[in-house]
Amino acid sequence: MRVRPLDSKLYDNIRSKLRKIDKQLPQKVLADKVTPTTIDSLIVLGDGREDYVVVPLICHHLNGNKTAAIVKPTFTRDGAIHTLKTIVKNYKTIAFILDQEKDKLPELSNKITMKLNEIGVICEEIENLVEGRVIRYECILGDHRFRFVVVVNGVEDVGSHSRKIEDHLVRLAGVTVQNDSKDTWNELSEEERLEVFRRIRDDRGVAEEVFKQHFAGLRLLDC
């Protein structure tokens, strides 16, 4: 699956980071063509920075020739849901990826369903995968039905006091977290971080082991 950013800043963020991993990678991962076939799936990033690289790389392993649009709303985490009302109707499936941080998974799930309700979306939980880190909802907004897949970043046993995308990255890097995985990740040199991204690109098996919820959730876009 390729991704098509719907904003120039996000496009440049993704493209510039992918380019550092491998100059040919942007062409493989990003859908540049202006007249694609119908794009019925959307990926919404609740948090930024490393998600800009990780999510497109995982998409690259999945769903064949499909293309999904990708956005990073101005509001973070569950706040991003508020901005979706105007665009939901254009998509059949939406994946929403956010950090767990210090929330408990059921609480986070409740927050998300409440936010969806606030914008008029009626949703029903259909499936719960990867120990509650992937939740599939079937939703209705007006007369539009769509699938909403929540993917929660974080690894239980990595030792970070707040759970986020960097949990997965430090696990791949093989380093010990002292306090917060983000700090540990940022202490690595740029080349060490790029090596981790290259492993995600090259070793699907390892990537799937470490990013279980992302593979499980993003796979659901192919319906």
Added chain:
Amino acid sequence: MIKRLRLENFKGVVEGEVELDKLTILVGPNNSGKTTILEALFLAPNPFRLVPYVSQNAVRLVLEYHKTLFEEGYTFLFNKYIAKNMLIKVDERELLFKKGIGSRILVYTNYSPPGYSLPRYILDEREYFSLGSLLPDSNVDGLQDVLITDNTLLLSTKLVKFAHEYLQNKWIEILNTGVPAIIAKDVSRFVSEEYWNISAEPFLGGSITFYVLLADGTRIRLSDLGAGVHLYIVNRLLYEHYKPEVVLWDDLETHLNPRLLSHVVEWFADLVEEGKQVIVSTHSLEVVEKICAYVNNATVLLTSLRDGKLRARRVKPDELEEWAKAGIDPRFAEVFLL
């Protein structure tokens, strides 16, 4: 005011229609039909009419600035070069181009302007009037002083070089209106120097060129000013001399610093208040925001061109704000929003 434009087989557009407002902003990716719309509107009043550029008539100017080498003729106006007929329709007024014998292109209109007795023809059981012909050697043979629609003027960085010679030929008419001095002083607000007039005088070797005159009597050649200032001065001179009903500005953001851009947009607001119509194309959301701030009810049209089908979606400024919050830039997302 021009309310609707319909195109058939014109350049890259097989078919399409757009609705226009007092101030319309065309936004879209490259090759989405923005410039084609502006060129059609430029030709629509009469492709044979004289326009304030050195190529003299509108269609010849379009030919000249599309040229890359020495190609001649007007076949490039027809979709894929092979369409037999081409239509530019503004509201109910049609401009029909038909390929005739020997690569001659015959130009008709369905409108008979009062005071003229144009040759009448029945084409496909409809009444048309002949305006003239476009010839294979790039010359034209047609009525120059007829207007089918409101008169339009196309402004673009690509056209500046065609404007200088025209302005030189008409300079005494323009100078004696006092307009150059007004424009010079107006521009001074955006540059470090104080300009007090514009003149046409000999440069090295004796050939005539344009200058801005500074308060201390020194001169700076117009073409040696910053590109944005140069562009604005030339476009304002053209407008003030030609006084069209409709201003068409292609790629508005090109060369313009945000302050000068604000000034240009303010000028558009004045034009709209005077009852003129302004249609611009841009790739810049900053331009869109500026225009929407200065001009109430400015219309944003998001254009796309797929398989020759021109489409346009009317977007409200608050919709653009909502999209921005959702991380959507219409210039990237046009295919999903149309």
